[in-house]
Amino acid sequence: MISTRIARSAQVAAIATAFAGAFAAAAAAQDSGAGKADGKGRPDGARGRQALIKVSGEGRATTAPDMAIVQLSVVKDAKTAREALDANNKAMADVLAALKQSGIAERDLQTSGFSIMPQYNYPQNSDGSPRPPELVGYQVVNGVSVRVRDLARLGEILDKSVTLGVNQGGGIEFTNDKPEPVITEARKAAVADAINKARVLAEAAGVSLGRLIELSEQPSRPEPPVPMRSMAKELAADQVPIATGEQAYSVTVNVTFAVNQ
Known part of the structure; x- marks a missing residue:
């Protein structure tokens, strides 16, 4: 009975040793290949990770209020x-x-x-x-x-x-009663501003812009209203002078480009 238990213990120990050796070999193989580069010169750890350029652009257009x-x-x-x-x-x-x-x-x-x-x-x-x-x-x-x-x-x-x-x-x-055309001009200016910024960054980094990954618009920032003085009955004899000025509309966009290395 004692000899049988000893034999079983020796068998379990041998199996555990075999598994430990297999895991050690796998870990060593992974460590030895961690610093190797793929065919494009990128480390294995960087495979699947796309280099990106993220910028924001601002556009502003003005028109006379109506x-x-x-x-x-x-x-x-x-x-x-x-x-x-x-x-x-x-x-x-x-x-x-x-x-x-x-x-x-x-x-x-x-x-x-x-x-x-x-x-x-x-x-x-x-x-x-x-x-x-x-x-x-x-x-x-x-x-x-x-x-x-x-x-x-x-x-x-x-x-x-x-x-x-x-x-x-x-x-x-x-x-403005219908500001959509002016806002469209502000949007175009915002996208053009973002593209120009991305090109400058890419040139400075020695890379070129790739495909457009993402384009989104931030909620429009309301322009502050023109303040008006308090009115009193004494002003009734004279017509109130009015200066309408310009109405401005601002748009901000976020753009993400892929990078061609």
Whole structure:
């Protein structure tokens, strides 16, 4: 019985030794070939790895704006919320009617905000300590977003709006109704810029550009709106001067090229 166990142990040890030798031989063969190059002069470890050039390109195109988006508001204060709302409603109705008479279409008028806010006074005692706030009235704000497509009449429209009750302006933004052709020019310029950058990099590295691997466009960066001064009723006697300037559109693309070595 003892001799049989010894024989089996010797057999297992021999099999383990054989496997260990096989693994060692395979590892040695792999190590000996790791530094060898293939037929194209590339190390075996680099096989299947494509050299790439990745660049980004920027393009910008400008055009004259053909539309303005104006934020106008009517603000009214009164002792009661009802009184403030009635006064605001009347003023805003007059403003909207005047805008329509000036050629603004219904689709270009949109309420942009409405609020009723209590107004408080915060008195103090003679020693400077605060007293409970006192309700002194209410304020109603009604805002409207106006798209003006005839820029030649923009100053006139602003004047008329202020005369009829608009006493707060949130801003003005010049834009284009159909900017697609200008954006297309910006895209072409962005791709051309990326290709030029890739060629310069390839030339500096002593290689040549291969096929196009990937081309993508980043989300467009919105141009900052043109700020407009706050309006007050004192401006109603004079037409508001308007400078439309240029509208710019920017496009950024990411491009990846293969490298021919």
